[in-house]
Amino acid sequence: MRIAVMGTGGIGGYFGGRLALAGHDVAFIARGRQLEALRTHGLRLESQLGDAQLPTVAVTDDPAQLDPVDMVLFGVKLWDTEASAKLIEPLLTERTGVVSFQNGVVKDDILRSVLGPEHVIGGVAYIAATIAEPGVIRHSGPLQKLVFGEYDGSTSARVQEFYDACVASGIDAEISGQIEQSIWEKFVFLVGLSGTTTTARTPIGPIRSHPRARAFLHDVMDEVVQVAQAQGVPLPADFADGRLAFVDTVPADMTSSMHHDLDRGNRLEVPWLSGDVVARGNALGIPTPCNRAITDILSVHSEGRAG
Numbered sequence: 001m002r003i004a005v006m007g008t009g010g011i012g013g014y015f016g017g018r019l020a021l022a023g024h025d026v027a028f029i030a031r032g033r034q035l036e037a038l039r040t041h042g043l044r045l046e047s048q049l050g051d052a053q054l055p056t057v058a059v060t061d062d063p064a065q066l067d068p069v070d071m072v073l074f075g076v077k078l079w080d081t082e083a084s085a086k087l088i089e090p091l092l093t094e095r096t097g098v099v100s101f102q103n104g105v106v107k108d109d110i111l112r113s114v115l116g117p118e119h120v121i122g123g124v125a126y127i128a129a130t131i132a133e134p135g136v137i138r139h140s141g142p143l144q145k146l147v148f149g150e151y152d153g154s155t156s157a158r159v160q161e162f163y164d165a166c167v168a169s170g171i172d173a174e175i176s177g178q179i180e181q182s183i184w185e186k187f188v189f190l191v192g193l194s195g196t197t198t199t200a201r202t203p204i205g206p207i208r209s210h211p212r213a214r215a216f217l218h219d220v221m222d223e224v225v226q227v228a229q230a231q232g233v234p235l236p237a238d239f240a241d242g243r244l245a246f247v248d249t250v251p252a253d254m255t256s257s258m259h260h261d262l263d264r265g266n267r268l269e270v271p272w273l274s275g276d277v278v279a280r281g282n283a284l285g286i287p288t289p290c291n292r293a294i295t296d297i298l299s300v301h302s303e304g305r306a307g
Contacts, residue, residue: 001025001165002069004091006084007076008034008043008059010129010257011101013137015146015171016073017045020054022169027058027066029088035061037135046132047139049170064090071162074100074111078272081107085114092119097158099148101125103194103257104272105187108151121159122179123148124186130260141251145172149179184228184235189243192221194256195274195294201259205252208244216290218244223288224277230284262298265305270298 001024005016008030020026020043030038038059045052060066069091076084081102088098092115099121100107111120126145132138146166150156155175166173176182196207196217207213222240229235236242258268274291281288 001071001161002067003027003071003073003165004029004063004066004069004088005073005075006063006088007074007080008038009075009077009131010137010139011125011127012073012075013043013131014045014047014127014129014139014144015101015125015166017043017052017054017137018144018169018171019165020057021052022165024165024169025058027060027069029061029063029066030059031061033134034131035059037133041135044136045139046136047144048142049139049144063088066091068093069096070158072096072098074098074107075102077267078102078104078107078269079267081110082114085111089115095158097121097156097162099123099162101146103190103269104276105183106272106276108183117151120151121148122151122176122183124176124179124182126186128254130257141254143172145174147174147176147179147182149176149182151179153177153179181233181235184224184233185239188221188224188228188235188239189246190256191224191273191277191291192217192243192247193254194258194269195220195291195298197255197259198262198268198270199294199297201262203253203255203259204247204250205254208247214244217247220274220290220294223281223286223291226286227277227280227284227288230286231280261304262301267304268298268302270295270302274298 003026005012005028008028042055098119124147128140225239274294277291278288
């Protein structure tokens with residue numbers, strides 16, 4: 001497949017790297033120090049599943065320099081979604097798919113408004129990966145899974161082709177016939193993990209083991225479930241209980257990318273995570289006091305140290 005990776009962070013760098021190692025024609029779109037490192041030294045993956053080095057990679061900061069592709073893996077920070085979507089328009093043919101592995105549930109609404117719904121494929125990534133240093137992606141733990149699918153539930157040729165490419169590249173992949181529900185299922189966990197670890201400034205271990213913090217984590221996730229149900233997404237009433245049980249299975253030192261961003265003084269995605277839950281709850285008449293507390297507390301840091 002011809003694949004473009006829009007945003008070569010932890011997710012785009014890792015999965016794009018695995019696809020490139022398997023022989024697919026992958027072009028990376030990056031900027032700043034990441035762009036320069038990829039141009040100079042290529043891409044390095046550090047993972048317990050196997051380290052790898054791509055000495056040379058196709059990389060640019062201008063998607064218009066690339067030929068059209070079969071699939072775009074979209075992984076920029078949420079505040080860059082609209083502007084970045086406009087930049088990838090030259091890459092699209094009639095059948096090109098754009099699959100976002102960003103955080104949040106609003107991402108595909110933005111992509112549809114810019115690119116048209118016919119290009120947008122729903123997607124969810126399960127992985128702990130980050131830029132260890134420019135040009136180096138560090139993958140923590142064994143989990144590296146992509147779930148994706150057409151919003152109408154069909155298994156299109158482009159989705160099947162991408163699935164086959166992922167499997168051949170050693171990526172754990174799944175085609176979902178209910179991708180909107182899959183995205184909300186991850187959103188429940190993600191909002192809980194990102195909100196509590198960033199606000200408490202600690203990995204998940206101390207949060208899940210402290211009774212009051214554990215109860216707060218549960219309630220943060222349950223508010224997301226209630227908002228999803230009010231929007232017509234059929235999550236079970238006890239879904240937050242199941243997610244809390246899942247939290248007990250992850251490594252105690254697991255944390256969120258937003259917690260890393262806070263430590264580094266970077267801008268935070270909180271307006272698109274807990275903040276989005278609050279906004280949707282207000283519109284639907286669903287109380288979201290825990291997510292509002294997270295949003296209000298982190299608003300002091302949401303623009304980063306330069307903000």
